[in-house]
Amino acid sequence: MKIGVVGVGNIGGIIANRLVESGLFEPGQVFLSNRSSEKLRPFIDRGYSVASTNQMAALCDLIFLCVKPQDSDQMFRELNGVQNKVLISTMTAVSIEKISMKTKAEKIVRIMPNVPAMIGKGLVGASRSARVDDQTWRTCLKVLSCLGTVVEVEEQQMEAVTALSGSAPAFIFVIVEALIDAGIRMGLSYEKARLMVLETMAGSAELLLKLENHPGEFRHVVTSPAGTTIEGIYRMEREGVRGALMKTIQETYLRALQLKKELGG
Known part of the structure; x- marks a missing residue:
């Protein structure tokens, strides 16, 4: 071939x-x-x-x-x-x-x-x-x-794929960069912060892929009563992180639909 x-x-x-x-x-x-x-x-x-x-x-x-x-x-x-x-x-x-x-x-x-x-x-x-x-x-x-x-x-889902998978690595890279910067702010070297963030993300993704649990199940495994993790999650909810991420994907999807219309696809 x-x-x-x-x-x-x-x-x-x-x-x-x-x-x-x-x-x-x-x-x-x-x-x-x-x-x-x-x-x-x-x-x-x-x-x-x-x-x-x-x-x-x-x-x-x-x-x-x-x-x-x-x-x-x-x-x-x-x-x-x-x-x-x-x-x-x-x-x-x-x-x-x-x-x-x-x-x-x-x-x-x-x-x-x-x-x-x-x-x-x-x-x-x-x-x-x-x-x-x-x-x-x-x-x-x-x-x-x-x-x-x-x-x-289905072909009508390709714009959703564009938003959720095609463009998403760029959003993930922004998140990774922010987490590394947080590590540096706390006194870790760039190299150590980068390694910790990347290995943590890779391991978490592999865990979800292999065991197929809903992400919320593992989130609760990490979250102890009145502990550090729940404090961080509470701050994420107050800052609207979940909604901001969902809106990011939705806006990307809408732009893909607009581009399709502009190009007569």
Whole structure:
């Protein structure tokens, strides 16, 4: 199998790297195209293949569409002969229906990965067109596994995935930074505060994943009567931390819906 990646910006570059780093493909099996040849140079040096966008159909079985939504119409004009190919799109707010209309392709998958995909620990929300049969879907899942865990959703839920998973790492990084700063304020070194915060977050997440308990159950395990933890939780509730986080995700979701409308997706 040969894979094409149209657009090697942030997400396209991550996908191109992971396809090879995961061991799924050799560099020569991955064909890349990009408007700027400068971005292709590091990949060429590592043995990746290069093709123009209109050559992808002749060379590849599966093609990732990783351009910015605003650049999609130009890409569609250059992407010819892909009617029988499998297309996987990372374009926010560009619907399966629009991709099919522009390309005449029928086997289309929309995905929303997040930045931990850089190390194969991402969350990939994915929805597929009706013509993606189970065998094709299994192939797509195998390819996408190099990015992390794949969760299939209905296409109308992709904007929610964008808010809750796609954008959320940025919010988590802000929270992590604030917790590290709190540690520094209490006299810990940056290095020790960073390690404590990251290991605590990673361990807490793994605990929830493995045991599948509701987060509130473990919160009560940590919370002793009249202790330090309940004092901290009380302050979080007074400051509206829970509501602020929920509102952050909701506002991100609404912006994703607005972008979809603006782009006619």
